[in-house]
Amino acid sequence: MANGGGSETLVLYEKRGWLREQGRSWSSLRKALRNSIAIIGLLTVWEAAPRLGLVNVTFFPPFSEVVQAWWRLLAAGDLAEHTAASLSRSFSGFALAIALSIPLGLAIGWWKTVAELLNPLLELMRNTAALAILPVFILLLGLGETSKIAIVFYACAFPLLLNTISGVKNVDPLLIKSARSMGLSSVRLFRKVILPASIPTIFVGIRQAGASSILVLVAAEMVGAKSGLGYLVQYAQFSFLITDMYAGIITISVIGVIINYTLLFVERRLTGWKQTYSE
Template sequence: MANGRAGELVLRERRSLGGADWLYARLRQLFKNSIVILALAAVWEVAPRTGLVNVTFFPPLSEVAAAWWQLLLSGDLGDHAAASLSRSLGGFLLAIAVSIPLGLAIGWWKPVSEYLNPFLELMRNTAALAILPIFILLLGLGETSKVAIVFYACSFPLLLNTISGVKNVDPLLIKSARSMGLSSVGLFRKVILPASIPTIFVGIRQAGASSILVLVAAEMVGATSGLGYLIQYSQFSFLITEMYAGILTISVIGLIVNYVLVTLEQRLTAWKPSARE
């Protein structure tokens, strides 16, 4: 249904603008979205070659791209990326499975909120990397400690946004639903949960970013694989182009993850009117 609605909007836009005008509008939007990135790429390429920055520590983008390609062909980049993604995705999905139901319960049932809120306020103000040594001491240097730190870092954005989403549902919607005789279960399923999804997805996107950033830092501390390990090893071995290649890989992965989550959010919230509408 969401696909059909989106397709209908695209067709309407094409008809209103005409084929050539619609293509021009799309290309113009693509240019606006990419012009700053292209400008930064140009500066990155030119600045080291003209002596504005030290080429030893800040090589041109073309050399970084060549190093990235060599890492890809050798299989090292794929192995490190796969290790990081498996850890990140494991902790991220586990946080979704635990934090969203818990956040819904805290937001909807007052007794649960009264018991758990003080503990959550204490824990959410403790930075994930600050307690990384505890995870390593208790769980070791293996995969479990890394998945656990990602789970911890992702849990609180998910929890807080889920609680906020439930508590900020329009009271008129709740009153209207109750006036129509909906049970508590029906009210929660048909009103509270759908109305909370946009705010919950804010937390999901924040957690998606945290899952990558925290993991990379954890891999720099204690790991023998992963993109964080690749960056740290390249830095200490003075393989500067490989270090920047690892950083760029993390940036691209972050963009892809955000795009996937935004697309999923648009499909699940197709009922919400857009700003244009």
């Protein structure tokens, strides 16, 4: 009897656990559908407007035709080739900006002497748009890969730098006082308090830089390149391959969304303590 009662209890717990999992799955599905309503509505309008004659189908083809063009480019290998070229340039400039801008931003935010020395130069350069000095990069570095990576680096550097500086300077003073009262040295204070507390703000800069790395690169590829998504979009426009042009634009948008959500995932993993503390 006792064994029978234990088995029934175990089955009951398993059933409840299964029901909870099903409830979470349905809740996640409903949330995903709710968050996708605007996108679904946009795609529906995109499909219907040209077919109903509301817009010129020559310049604004239905979404289904764009999807067909996208699949054709993918099957032919052209889309993969251009995407790989763009991502290689984008990630190179982005990674270089992270490697240089974050340590420099930490130094400027933490040491007053460094800030007084570099702030005037940073204020001058950060107000100069990256695309405005693209011709300078091309003149100095040529039309090859170096100039494109350099312009991506320049565009990514300042969001990273400014957010890192802001993250360091806006650390709660009570945290710093508490750490000092416990006898922490300057090095341990920086490593144990300042750096962890700055990570959320630094990641704001990383996400902004991630978006800039794609947008600026696409514009640069339209000026001087023989490969890449920016080149694909411009070539399709000049050749009047309108569906190919929209296919390239959609690819750029999807890549931007993927980069943003990937960085959000990494941020949540690195700042799990923040969510626990807020709860």
